[in-house]
Amino acid sequence: MIELYQKENCPFCKKVRDTLNDLNLDFICRISKDGTPQREMMLKLGGKAMVPFLVDQERGIMMYESGDIIEYLQAQYGAEASYKKSCCGGNCKCQNMDTSSDTPKVCPVE
Numbered sequence: 666m667i668e669l670y671q672k673e674n675c676p677f678c679k680k681v682r683d684t685l686n687d688l689n690l691d692f693i694c695r696i697s698k699d700g701t702p703q704r705e706m707m708l709k710l711g712g713k714a715m716v717p718f719l720v721d722q723e724r725g726i727m728m729y730e731s732g733d734i735i736e737y738l739q740a741q742y743g744a745e746a747s748y749k750k751s752c753c754g755g756n757c758k759c760q761n762m763d764t765s766s767d768t769p770k771v772c773p774v775e
């Protein structure tokens with residue numbers, strides 16, 4: 666699961682949230698306000714008092730900097746998102762997709 670440590674009114678965080686939404690990625694939104702346990706966890710994991718901070722647990726990735734985060738998300742998940750769009754408009758829960766193929770398989774849930 667992807668976790669985003671963020672603040673609601675932070676423009677850099679909004680850019681990252683928009684990218685996650687564009688890619689149809691589920692994520693856990695952690696509100697990283699001063700004095701919260703989420704903030705403490707972010708400092709423990711990443712060491713910096715800055716948002717956004719992304720944790721991609723499955724891939725063992727932790728990173729700051731919105732530009733780097735967006736680049737990472739697009740490189741890692743962009744092919745999958747465009748495959749889903751070509752398959753069924755991005756609304757299904759396709760599993761085990763072969764994103765290396767240009768020819769979409771038939772969506773298993775449609």
Ligand SMILES: N[C@@H](CCC(=O)N[C@@H](CS)C(=O)NCC(=O)O)C(=O)O
Binds near residue numbers: 714
């Ligand atoms: N270069 C960073 C800038 C991030 C940034 O300035 N974040 C502000 C919030 S908008 C911040 O973390 N301020 C300190 C804090 O909120 O703890 C990025 O693009 O992610």
